[in-house]
Amino acid sequence: MANVDSAHTRAMMEYNARAKSTALGYILWFFLGFLGAHRLYGGRVGTGILQILLHGLGWLTAPIVIGYLFLGLWGLWWLVDAFLIPGWIRDYNLDVARRVGA
Template structure:
């Protein structure tokens, strides 16, 4: 049904959690309120009435006279509803079904600087290719590079190391393109 009174009291003792739900007060104030049950009940009722959309809390008579500020609507966004399911608040009403926007999951962007750093420092381990999501070609490079070094005494090993070295040099030129392609790829959940 929403945040319980006990959860609210626990929330008061956690500064990050307080900020995440819009409770702006000092740690000393929060500890003072959390330690006094009547005071924390009054703050809980006020918070439920004014900052939690869709929840109607009828405060006790003693606390209602003390806490009657103007109603403030929270910003549009996803909020937990009944049963813990997330629902969309558009700033004025709850939106159901196809009209609610789908939550967007952001993927971390890859950076050219990190890819270059990995290529230069850990190029023999194809770390830049693993970083950019090119696992198949990274394994191919690893095989070519390390089998070439283990068979360097044979003529074949020398050619493998030379081929892997050329591949590594070409990668230095292609890293910006590989980063752009990786960042443009849609997120696969």
């Protein structure tokens, strides 16, 4: 019985160490959203890098006006992400729980 409790405790400790926070996801979204930090944190590395590139391309091409289109697309994407963050974090944490057996 002690081994079962010990294994469960270890699994819970590992889960707590690896789980992500929705609150931190929103903090990253608000303050570092232009860098795609919330997507990187949520495990969406490819689209996080794409957000960085879209934002940078928007600012680089803003003097020739087309950049405002890129920035507008990025801004819309950033707003939609606000509704997606809880699902990403929940899915990530469920995957962690399955892996550690918590």
